[in-house]
Amino acid sequence: MKKRTLAVIVAALGSAMLAGCGQGSSSGESAQSTAQGAESVAGQAEEQGAETKAGEESAEVIQIDYPTFMCGTASVAGWFQERCQAFNEQYAGKYEIVVEEIPNTQDYVDKMKVLYSSDSLPDVVNTGGYNIIDMMQDKLVDLTPYVDEEWRSTMSDIGIAVNSRDGKLYGIPSTRQLVGYFYNKDLFAQAGIEAPAETWDEFFQQCEALKQAGIVPMSMDTADSGWCTSLFLGAMTASNEAGEEFMNTLQPRDYHVPEFIDAAAKIQRLFKEYTTPDSIGGDYAAAANNFQNELTAMIANGPWMVQNFYDTTKCEEGFYEKVGTAMYPEGTMYNAAQTGWHVAAKTPEKIEAAVEMIKFMTSEESQKLYLEVTGNICDRNLTSDKVYPLVNEVIENAAVSTYNINDYQSLWYANVVDEVSVQYPLLAQGEMTPEEFAAALTAAAEKNEE
Amino acid sequence: MRVKKHILFVFLLPCAFLFGLIYLIPIGVVTATSFTSWKIGSDIHFCGLENYLSAVRDPNVRVALLHTLFWVVLQATVHVALGVTLALILSRRCRGWRAIRTISMLPNIIPASALAIIFLRVFDANGLINSLLSVITGKPVQIQWYFQVKTAMIPVTLSWLIYSGLITILVLAAILGVSTELSDSAKMDGARGLQIDFLVILPIIRTTIGTAVIIASTSMLKEFELIFLTTNGGPGNKTLNMPLYLYKTSLIENNYGYGNAMGVMLILLGVGIVFGVNRLFRMDESVY
Structure with a gap:
């Protein structure tokens, strides 16, 4: 009798544990869904309230899963939070954006790769410009059938081209990349420099004058x-037409290009003579901090x-006037x-x-707000x-630029x-030549061959 | 009450089920796919030993494996020796031993991300180490410890080598569990201090030290964060290890088949270490 009782207890215990695991998993999903739902209404409702709402409306509300890098300290976080809330309010009872926050675009892209593999x-996917x-x-999803003439007319031709393959539109463009450089007018004046350099020789003369x-x-x-x-490095490479072409090449395999090697040599010189000791190993935040603190x-x-230049927690008051x-x-x-914005939904x-949702995010209202809040340039x-x-x-500079290149991270x-x-520190310290730097990048690129 | 042995296996079922689900099946999948060509966006197909042959030819694998083995050996020897030494000292129960025991554990409970940031700052060009060296030498010192070829291994290694609090706790617990009658007997036979430690205590806690060696050395087969967050394997590949290269191969190069081949190599290395240490410390033999 005791043995039988023991066996029953053991079996019951085992079943309970297994059932517990299964239930845990289920409730875990539920909790995740609830938490994400609560996040999507941007703190409007308490978690319990959101749970009730999700329960009541689950039959009719279509949830749009959208993991985003537009969170945390990203410059677009505030814009997205506001737009997400506005969308959920406008489409209440019909659609709801379910947000999963993944800070850092590289981590975001890595996660998308894993999700793609499975x-x-x-x-909805938006990588912030990284080409997937x-x-x-x-x-x-080929979005061509969903984009009518009116909507298409709001997009730039180049935006459509970048997001199309074989005549099919796989993304809705929303941003443009305009990047030059900022300089401190006061420090330039102290060094007797009147205007930014027009040639790289002049640029290095200015560096020497500052030093x-x-x-x-x-x-x-x-x-x-x-x-x-x-x-x-990219801008130095694109100092002539051949360099410009190289910098606009998608996924180059060979970096043994004279313009690129020459640019690497210039970067080596900058590291050796014209930058701060913490630049080797330093990240963007440290570089930005050095500039913002003059x-x-x-x-x-x-x-x-x-x-940031207007943010007195990051810069001295009035710093923007010096830039x-x-x-x-x-x-x-x-x-x-x-x-831009991609759709990978299945039904x-x-x-x-x-x-x-994408139509809402790329509407004139959203894009204008994007420009005003983030300072990023819209595709429209x-x-x-208010900008x-x-x-x-920066927009005016781009309008008169001679060589126009794409962001290396995208290409x-x-x-x-x-x-x-990982090779920059070696280049910076003279442990490798510009040719060896190009060879290292070529070797890395070759690993991607089929 | 005698319980039939087969009843006891029922208790193992939930654990065995979870182990199979979480470890055995993934290990099987990793092993099977290590013999395939599997990249993102392309079909998966069998390629035999190609991934392993590529690994033999890959200079980064050789460097990463060498660094990994170097750190495994250091952990198994220096790290454990430091932990055991501190345990022996604390076992004397000198004043403040409990506080020291707790403090020694602190680096183990600080998140790796925070520890990485702390170390980056300490070894920065304008960091604590250079400031100290500047004071001592009387000249400004601005060594980029993490990013110079000749110095990069030093801060990376120091970020785990000297923090042996876990080993100390394990070994100290074992020492305190040794009957005082044994050391008293040794004293009556004329043994003193270090003689008791080395000839009586340490042999008795042999299996605990063996366990410590396994924990310390295998931890280097999965060390990732403290390298990724500081040097990212650089400068060049001067601090690259196998877990980091596996990550880069899988998630940056999207070459899953090759990454899984490295995973299998790491698993085999781990099994080899556990087997070797078990033999060395005669873990399955009684201490008495």
């Missing part, structure tokens, strides 16, 4: 992708940085359309909902009185971008 991409179309084309005046010329970095440094005279970055904008020497600017209802040709003057200066293989970051 055929579980979310309904060539990688995930088979899982992305002689006791001013560190450049904010540079190597961590992550070495963003600020790589912007200069420890350096120049930094390469896009107009989204302008809002000037410039295109790179030889008239080069990063001036390119970017991949017609979800696709329809996802398209509606919009202007606003910071420095942002307008180069991801492992090449990573390789740039």
Whole structure:
């Protein structure tokens, strides 16, 4: 009798544990869904309230799964939060955006790759310009049938081209990449410099003048992708037509290009003579901090940085008045359309909902707000009185630039971008030649061959 | 009450089920796919030993494997030795031993991300180490410890080598569990201090030290965050190890088949270490 009782207890215990696991998983999903739902209404409702709402409306409300990098400290976080709330209010009872926050675009892209591999991409994807179309084309919805003439007319031709393959539209463009560099007018004046350089020779003369005046010329970095440094590297490469063509090449395999090697040599010189000691190993934040605290005279970055110049928690009051904008020497600017909003939903209802969401996010109202709040440039040709003057200066620079290139992060293989970051310290310290630097990137690119 | 042994297996079922689900099946999948060509956006197909042959030819694999083995050996020797030494000292129950025991554990409970940031700052060009060196030498020192070829291994290794609090706690618990009669007997036979430690205590806690060696050395087969968040394997590949290269291969190059081949190599390395340490410390033999 005791044995039988023991056996029953053991069996019951085992079943309970297994059942517990299953239930845990189920309730875990439920909890996740509830939490995400609560997040999507941007704190309007308490979690319990959102749970009740989800329960009542689950039969009719179509949820749009959208993991986003537009969160945390990202410059677009505030814009997206406001737009998400506005969409959920406008489409209350019909559609609801379910947000999953993934800070950092690289982590976001990595997650999308994993989801793609398991055929579980979310309904809507936006990588912030990172090209996933060539990688995930088979899982992305061709949006051509959903875009009528009126909507299409709001998009730029180049925006449509960047988001199309074989005549099919796989993304709705929303942003353009305009990047030059910022300089500190006061520090330039102290060094006797009147205007930004027009040639690279003049640029290095200005660096020397700044150095002689006791001013560190450049904010540079190597961590992550070495963003600020790589912007200069790309601009130096695109100092003639051949270089411009190379910098607009999608996923180049060979970096043994004279313009690129020459640019790497210039970067090496900048590291050795004209930047701060913390640039080697330093990240974008450190580089930005140096410029905003007037420890350096120049930094390469896009107009989204302008809002920082007005932020008195990051800069001295009135710092924005000291900042000037410039295109790179030889008239080069990063001036390119970017991949935009993609749909990877699988059912017609979800696709329809996802398209509606994207239409909302790329509407004139949303795009104008995007320009005003973030300082990022829209795909639509919009202007606003509320835009910071420095942002307008960047737009004006781009309008007269000679060489227009695309952002290397969007074009180069991801492992090449990573390789740039780990090889920069060697280049900076003279442990490798510019030719060896090009060889290292070529070797990394070759790993992507089929 | 005697319970039939087969009843006891019922208790194992939930654990065995979860182990199978979470470990065995994924290990099987990883092993099987390591013999395939599997990249993002392309079909998966069998390629035999191609991934393993590529690994043999890949200079980054050789470097990463060398670094990984170097850190495994250091952890198994220096790290454990530091932990055991501190445990022996604390076992004397000198004043404040409990506080020291707790403090020694602190680096183990700080999140790796926070620890990485702390270390980056300490070894920064304008960091604590350079400031100290500047004071000592009387000249400004601005060494980029993490990013110079000759120095990069030092801060990376230091970020885990000297923090042996976990080993200390394990070994100390074992020492305190040893009957005092044994050390008293040794004292009566004329043994003193270190003689008791090395000839009586340490042999008795042999299996605990073996366990510590396994924990310490295998931790290096999964060390990722502290390298990824500081040097990312650089400069060049000077601090690259196998877990980081596996990550880069899988998630940046999107070459899952090759990444899984590295995963299998790491698993085999881990099994080899556990087997070797078990033999070395005679883990399955009684200590008495």
